[in-house]
Amino acid sequence: MEKIVILTGAGISAESGLGTFRDEGGLWAQHRIEDVATPDGFARNPAVVQKFYNARRVQAAQAQPNPAHTALTHLQRNWPGEVIIVTQNVDGLHEAAGSENVIHMHGTLAGALCTTCDHRWVAPPEMSVGEPCPACGGPTARPDVVWFGEMPYFMDLIYDHLANAAIFASIGTSGQVYPAAAFVHEATMSGARTVELNLDPSSGASSFDQVILGPASETVPRWVQKLLRES
Numbered sequence: 001m002e003k004i005v006i007l008t009g010a011g012i013s014a015e016s017g018l019g020t021f022r023d024e025g026g027l028w029a030q031h032r033i034e035d036v037a038t039p040d041g042f043a044r045n046p047a048v049v050q051k052f053y054n055a056r057r058v059q060a061a062q063a064q065p066n067p068a069h070t071a072l073t074h075l076q077r078n079w080p081g082e083v084i085i086v087t088q089n090v091d092g093l094h095e096a097a098g099s100e101n102v103i104h105m106h107g108t109l110a111g112a113l114c115t116t117c118d119h120r121w122v123a124p125p126e127m128s129v130g131e132p133c134p135a136c137g138g139p140t141a142r143p144d145v146v147w148f149g150e151m152p153y154f155m156d157l158i159y160d161h162l163a164n165a166a167i168f169a170s171i172g173t174s175g176q177v178y179p180a181a182a183f184v185h186e187a188t189m190s191g192a193r194t195v196e197l198n199l200d201p202s203s204g205a206s207s208f209d210q211v212i213l214g215p216a217s218e219t220v221p222r223w224v225q226k227l228l229r230e231s
């Protein structure tokens with residue numbers, strides 16, 4: 001049974017209308033990264049940060065999965081081995097498309113985290129400054145998303161999966177941000193076949209056995225169909 005490990009990034013959510021800090025226009029354009037996506041920014045002005053993530057939470061809740069998300073769910077359901085989806089995205093579009101056991105390495109907009117006791121719970125649609133933690137009562141709730149300068153979640157689990165991967169696919173990621181940028185090297189060392197699916201070649205494209213260029217909503221369904229035909 002061949003295990004497939006898939007890393008997804010902003011490029012797969014972009015076609016569902018969710019922008020990133022690299023895009024012009026949209027939510028991110030009105031803010032500096034250091035103000036809304038760093039622990040220091042949160043310490044300086046928690047109200048601005050909560051407001052920013054409240055807006056992103058609303059936007060993500062209104063977004064619909066696109067054919068790339070749906071194709072990965074189809075792969076998970078029909079591939080004879082395990083299909084692990086690791087995502088850098090904080091939206092819930094993989095789950096909305098029916099995918100299971102999605103590993104959110106950068107956390108999720110759906111979650112709240114207590115900075116005092118590390119308790120996690122389901123975030124209300126609107127989080128406010130001083131929102132009490134249901135475990136310790138401290139007024140120290142933050143969005144459960146990984147900010148710049150923070151260590152992504154589930155790294156041990158992800159490396160365990162990569163060590164057993166027969167196929168590693170990177171979909172819609174820039175290939176610039178470590179540790180995710182190193183996943184292809186880990187997978188290659190494990191003997192996996194590696195493929196990048198991206199709109200443009202990423203900075204790490206030369207590390208992959210194969211590069212497929214185009215919008216994820218077109219390339220991913222075709223790639224999945226081919227894999228299933230050959231399985």
Ligand SMILES: [Zn+2]
Nearest residue numbers: 114117133136
């Ligand atoms: Zn707490």
